[in-house]
Amino acid sequence: MKSRFIDKLLTRLDRLDQKSLQAHFLRLVQQKGLMETIFQAVREGIILLDARGRITYANKAAVSMVGSAHETTIAGNNIAKYLRGIDWTRILDFDTSEWSKIFMHEIEIDYPSRRFLSFYVAPLEEQEGETGRGVLLMLRDTTHDREEEVSTLESERINAVKLLAAGVAHEIGNPLNALSIHLQLIDRELEQLDEHHRDSLRELLSVARKEVSRLDLIITQFLRAIRPSKPKLFPARIETLLKETLSLLKHDIQSRDIRVQINSPSDLPRIRVDRQQMKQAFFNVIKNAFQAMKDGGALTINISTLDRFLAISFVDTGPGVNAGESGRIFEPYHTTKPDGTGLGLMVVQRILQDHNGTIEFHSEPGIGTTVTLVLPFGEPQVRLLKSRTTPEDETT
Structure with missing residues (x-):
């Protein structure tokens, strides 16, 4: 497809001096480089096919969507190699009336990995010296939308x-x-x-x-x-709530011979929480730690702040759990204790979610378990999030 700029350049070619000709060709190269940069930057896959279905151009996104892991380019190959099960010969032979009926389709592929792709096909103008016309193929990965x-x-x-x-x-x-x-x-x-x-x-x-x-x-x-229950938020000191919770477990601490230590900065701010719900969350986490340390041990509670978030980490010296058990720790009714209900941490997770917080679980067999509750405090601020890995990033 020729642009107006190229047509205009060709009509004036015999009247241009060398300097003007160089300037025009430099502009042409710059335009091509700009378009190439744009095509490589977009997340949509762009593929150009000639009249025989051979790929003449494919941007990085398209290669990552349909190419194999070791391929850096798919140009030169026939499109049927990558998008199988589609009658490309018939599509390339469409006439004008048939092209007007073309719309976006969605397909499922299982190579190089299982994905859902939506694609749109548009005709290109016939090129000089070629019979038939090629097509522009636009691809979009809809796997995430499907999920x-x-x-x-x-x-x-x-x-x-x-x-x-x-x-x-x-x-x-x-x-x-x-x-x-x-x-x-x-x-x-x-x-x-x-x-x-x-x-x-x-x-x-x-x-x-x-x-x-x-x-x-x-x-x-x-x-x-x-049961969803909207928390009644009031300013409270986390260390005070922890001490009140530990007082309820005084008998367990003494009977199990467990040492408890709270490490908290002196300038810890108050945080808006539902006092009863938060004490319930602390109770469940601490009770789990005590039950894991049957022969005694130590529970260290570390409180720290980062930006506008407050983290409460419960570190026990119990036997820990393996990776398989860690992955199921928040599943309802899943428990490693013979008399457990498998609902304790599920309750904690719901309470944290109601407070716009999160719960993190890390355990190492033979060393112990750390459960961290993260809660927001103060005025919300704009934070730059870590960018998600895209399929094309994984192939580079």
């Missing part, structure tokens, strides 16, 4: 299941309360029996009450984990 769509549908499905499960849990909770009350009444009636029968029945009754209490705990933690 987002699947993720949204999955979230909607999970929310529906959660709503149903919450209703079931609530209905189970009512008879559990009745069972607990009647077990207490039976316990009182046992006083009227002789000692031999009373002791044997009381042992059975104790087992029943423990199981009812365990079911009640599971339901309570499950509802805490899935």
Whole structure:
């Protein structure tokens, strides 16, 4: 396709002196270089095909989308090698009326990796000396959009299941309360029996009450984990909340022979949190750490600030967990403890999300586990985020 600039240059070529001719050709080279820079910078794949379907040009994005890992260029090859299952011969033979019907299509490819691509085909003007015309092929990687769509549908499905499960849990909770009350009444009636029968029945009754209490705990933690509850935010000192939480676990600290140390800067700012929810999050994390250190150990709580974020790290000297277990640590009902519910950290995660915070988990077998809660404080600021790796970056 010839530009107006080239047409104008050709008509005036015999009237230009050498200096003017050099200036015009320099401008032409600069224009070509600019277009090449633009084509290589865009995220969309751009492929030019001649009338036979041979690739005459492909930018870096196009190569990363359809080329193999070791290919730096796909020019010179036929497009059918990369986008198989499409009748390119028929497309290249389209007439004007058929080209007017062309629109964007989406395809799925599994080479070099499984991706979804949308592409648009547009005709090019016929070139001198060639029969037929080539086409411009525009590609866009829609894999992320597809994954987002699947993720949204999955979230909607999970929310529906959660709503149903919450209703079931609530209905189970009512008879559990009745069972607990009647077990207490039976316990009182046992006083009227002789000692031999009373002791044997009381042992059975104790087992029943423990199981009812365990079911009640599971339901309570499950509802805490899935019920959205807007936190009531008030300024508070994190160190004070930690000490109040540790006072509730005083018996565990003494019976398990655990040393607890809090490291906190003296100028730590107040932070707006829901006091009860945050103490619940601290309680669950600390309780997990204590249960991991069955034979005693140390729990170090480090508080630090970075920019407008406050981090509370809980470092224990327990046995740690392997990488496989670490990847499942926030899954509901997944637990490494025989008497665990598998909901404790799920509750913590929800509380942190409600406070616009995050939870990080790192563990090394034989060394221990670190759980870090990150909370925002102060006025929000604009922060430059780390750029995401693009497919073309991975191939360079």
